[in-house]
Amino acid sequence: MSVWSEVRGQTIAIEQLSRAAARGRLAHGYLFVGPEGVGKRLVAQKFAQSMFCLKRAHHELDACGECGGCRPFLAGTHPDFQVVECPEGKREIPIELLVGSKENRGQEGLCHGLSIKPLAGGRKIAIIDDAHLLNDAGANAILKTLEEPPDRAILILVAATLETVLPTIRSRCHLVRFQPLGSTDLITLLSADGSVDEAAAREVSLLCDGSLALARQLLDPVLWELRRELQSTLRERRFQGHTLAKAVMSKVEGIAAETSGQREILQHVFKFIVDYLRQVIGGLCHTGRETGSKELQANPDVAAFVRMLGANAETLEGLAVMVDRVIEAGMHVHQNANLSLCLEACFDDLSRKRAELI
Numbered sequence: 001m002s003v004w005s006e007v008r009g010q011t012i013a014i015e016q017l018s019r020a021a022a023r024g025r026l027a028h029g030y031l032f033v034g035p036e037g038v039g040k041r042l043v044a045q046k047f048a049q050s051m052f053c054l055k056r057a058h059h060e061l062d063a064c065g066e067c068g069g070c071r072p073f074l075a076g077t078h079p080d081f082q083v084v085e086c087p088e089g090k091r092e093i094p095i096e097l098l099v100g101s102k103e104n105r106g107q108e109g110l111c112h113g114l115s116i117k118p119l120a121g122g123r124k125i126a127i128i129d130d131a132h133l134l135n136d137a138g139a140n141a142i143l144k145t146l147e148e149p150p151d152r153a154i155l156i157l158v159a160a161t162l163e164t165v166l167p168t169i170r171s172r173c174h175l176v177r178f179q180p181l182g183s184t185d186l187i188t189l190l191s192a193d194g195s196v197d198e199a200a201a202r203e204v205s206l207l208c209d210g211s212l213a214l215a216r217q218l219l220d221p222v223l224w225e226l227r228r229e230l231q232s233t234l235r236e237r238r239f240q241g242h243t244l245a246k247a248v249m250s251k252v253e254g255i256a257a258e259t260s261g262q263r264e265i266l267q268h269v270f271k272f273i274v275d276y277l278r279q280v281i282g283g284l285c286h287t288g289r290e291t292g293s294k295e296l297q298a299n300p301d302v303a304a305f306v307r308m309l310g311a312n313a314e315t316l317e318g319l320a321v322m323v324d325r326v327i328e329a330g331m332h333v334h335q336n337a338n339l340s341l342c343l344e345a346c347f348d349d350l351s352r353k354r355a356e357l358i
Contacts, residue, residue, distance in 0.1 A: 003046050003063040008185040009210075010039050013176050017047055020174075021061040027174040028149035030156045031131075031165060034178025037213025041129055043178070044156045048081055048125040049073050051154070058122075069120070079119040084110050085129035092135045093128070099141050111145050114153040124153040131157035132164030139166050146172040180210020190215060200224070207275055218268060226251050227272045228301075234276065235305050238355050241348035248347075249340050263333050266343065270330040273350075276302070277323050284311040284319075309357060318357050325349050 004014055013032075020026050032040040046063070050056065052073050053063035063070050072078040084097045100108035114124050128134070134142060145155060146169065157173060159165050181189075183205040189212055190201035196219060204224075208215035218224065226248065233239050252265045283306040309315050329346035333339065 003049055003065065007039055007042055007046060008189060009181040010043055010178055013043055013178050016176055017043075018061045021050075022059050024059065026058075026154065028154060029146045029173040030154070030176055031162075031170060031173035032156060032158045032176050032178060033162050033165075034160070035180050035209060035211050036160050037208075037211035037215070038178050038181050039212075040158045040178050041127065044127045044158060047156070048127070048154075051123050051125055052078060052080065052120075072120070080124045082110050082113050082124075082126040083129065084126070086133045090133075092133045093130065093138050095135065095137045095141065098138050111141055114145060114155065115150045118152060122152060124150065125156070126154075127156045127158060129158045131159040131169075132161070134166075139169060143168055143172070181212060182210070186210070186212060186215055190219075207271065220255060222251055222255055223265065223268060226269065230269070230272055231276050231301050231305075234273070234350075234354065235308060236354075237357070239351050241346075241351040242344050244351075245340070245344035245347045249343055252339075259339070262339055263336075266333050266339060267330055270326050270333070273326045274323055277319050277326070280305050280309070281316060281319050281323075284309060284316060315357055318353055322350055322353050325353070 007014065030044075032044060034040055047061070049063045049065075049070060050061045051058060052069040054067040054069040055064040056062045065074065069078070073081060084093060086093050096109065098109050099105055099111050106112060110126050110128070114126055116124070118124050128142070142155070142157070143166070149155075157165065157169070162170065162175070183202070186205040186208065187198060187201045190196045190204070191198050200219065201215075204215045204218050207218055218227075230248075233244055248269060252262050252269070256262045256265050279302045283302050325346060329342055332342045
């Protein structure tokens with residue numbers, strides 16, 4: 001079985017790396033760019049394992065999983081492999097992880113590790129996850145390593161977007177783009193261990209923008225139940241915006257203690273609402289058509305709301321206004337607005353507009 005069988009949805013990225021290996025044209029620096037949770041780090045790890053495998057030739061870019069190179073790699077003890085990522089609770093990658101502490105600056109850390117001769121294999125390989133969280137000092141250290149790459153060393157930077165990486169670093173790395181995962185791949189991955197039923201996997205695959213990591217966040221039991229409650233509330237002609245806001249904020253605080261985490265959860269909440277309202281708009285626009293009927297049958301919650309509303313211009317305009325208001329609230333939350341006040345103002349506006357629809 002190929003080492004790549006665990007990776008789904010990234011055929012183009014894997015083929016790009018495989019072609020370079022087959023031609024003997026592997027670069028010293030790679031920049032893996034793509035949405036969070038689509039397999040960038042997994043591909044980087046499989047690439048590294050393929051380089052360390054003692055049974056498969058490097059030009060094959062594959063690994064056996066059993067040799068003296070694969071076993072320590074899989075156990076996390078390979079002496080020629082390093083991974084640096086942003087520690088939990090930190091906003092940037094500490095410079096010490098890259099060049100060592102002040103007392104041992106330049107004699108430890110990732111850059112030093114890459115500079116010394118391989119201990120077990122023919123290469124030294126390092127991965128920097130969250131590369132967009134490098135500070136200026138860290139970026140300069142990495143830039144120096146890329147400008148003067150040690151022999152037989154490969155550095156892989158992993159980032160969500162190209163724009164978050166310094167142009168000077170981008171220009172010295174070979175770019176490998178990663179795509180959002182398709183619904184089929186997401187459903188397969190989510191339901192693989194039996195912890196998520198296929199119906200929930202199918203539903204969340206439409207909400208997570210092709211990110212497995214985001215899909216798993218959205219499937220948090222409290223958050224997923226909150227989604228159901230929001231849909232039910234929006235179907236009511238009259239609801240109290242401030243009461244709903246307090247209930248939602250209470251659940252958000254139960255999921256995440258830190259304000260930064262609460263902001264992220266609220267963005268998920270807003271996404272739930274926007275997605276639901278857009279589906280209702282789509283259902284109203286396609287009422288009576290075969291395609292619309294099939295889609296509504298697959299989503300009874302949306303179908304129930306569509307049946308309550310009349311497919312007229314005034315209703316569609318009102319729903320569009322509600323969508324715009326939720327998007328605006330999401331922007332305010334992103335800009336560090338007070339969470340409770342922002343949520344209450346948004347839900348008060350939604351309740352007034354909802355009462356006008358029928």
